Amino acid sequence: MAFEFVTIYWRDMLRFVRFKIALVASLVQPALWMALYGAAMSSNFSRLSSVMAVPEGATTISYLTFMGAGVIALTTLFTSLFGGISLLFDKNWGLMRELLASPMPRNHIIIGIGLSGMTKSFIQVMVIMGFGLFIGVRFFPGYTTIQTAGAIFGILLFVGIFSIGFIFLSSAISMTMETPEGLQAVVTLLTLPLFFASNALYPIDAFPGPVRVMSQFNPLTHLVNGVRYFAIGDDFYAIGAHYVYTTNDIILSLLALTAFASIMFLVAWRVFKKAVVT
Secondary structure, three states: OOOOOOHHHHHHHHHHHHHHHHHHHHHHHHHHHHHHHHHHHHHHHHHHHHOOOOOOOOEEEHHHHHHHHHHHHHHHHHHHHHHHHHHHHHHHHHHHHHHHHOOOOOHHHHHHHHHHOOOOOOOHHHHHHHHHHHHHOOOOOOOOOOHHHHHHHHHHHHHHHHHHHHHHHHHHHHOOOOEEEEEHHHHHHHHHHHEOOOOOOOOOOOOHHHHHHHHHHOOHHHHHHHHHHHHHOOOOOOOOEEEEEEHHHHHHHHHHHHHHHHHHHHHHHHHHHHOOOO
């Protein structure tokens, strides 16, 4: 069979939908974060930005809009890093032994889990964008219907490549862990540098030199670049920084995410190829 991964995908999506608490929490949490943190910080940053000179020709956006794109990226990061936990449960419950012993190619397990995690990220992104527009986030300013549809496609493209790369990483880590606590510890360790050394919630221009260099290689930074380019525009001013994105910048970010996802697939494939579950 050429499409065994569809079975893995469908099984994981059914588990996601049927686990009501996890489903509701995964959708409500980013919305609450945007509503509470975004609203509170937006008023403070707006007050500070009001005394700064705006570059001629640049469009000023609120911090709520600025961080809205960051929340999309952060939610995708958190969801993807925990996306492989279902494989850990399969190991502990004995299901992974059956999967590995079946005629199904092992890379189909990776692909199925990756696609299900990517679908979950798409659902969350659409919820965040809809809720953000409801509370005053100014996504797609002045866009026509066709431009908005194209921008949403661009956002989902970036989110999809980013999420599947981190799900491959999460899957590889899950196959080497024995307990959910071990996976959570590793994910927390990865999340901190990815989160703070990125441009999700604040500009990176004021970062110390080494952290600024780290941010340029941070996949989260490249995801945020793509989301802001499509959701806000290529020239805007926010919280004291002037942002200008060129087509080359966005292509470079897309290639960086694609390279990251490809490397993570190879890592996950190597781990699954050698995996022995007793």
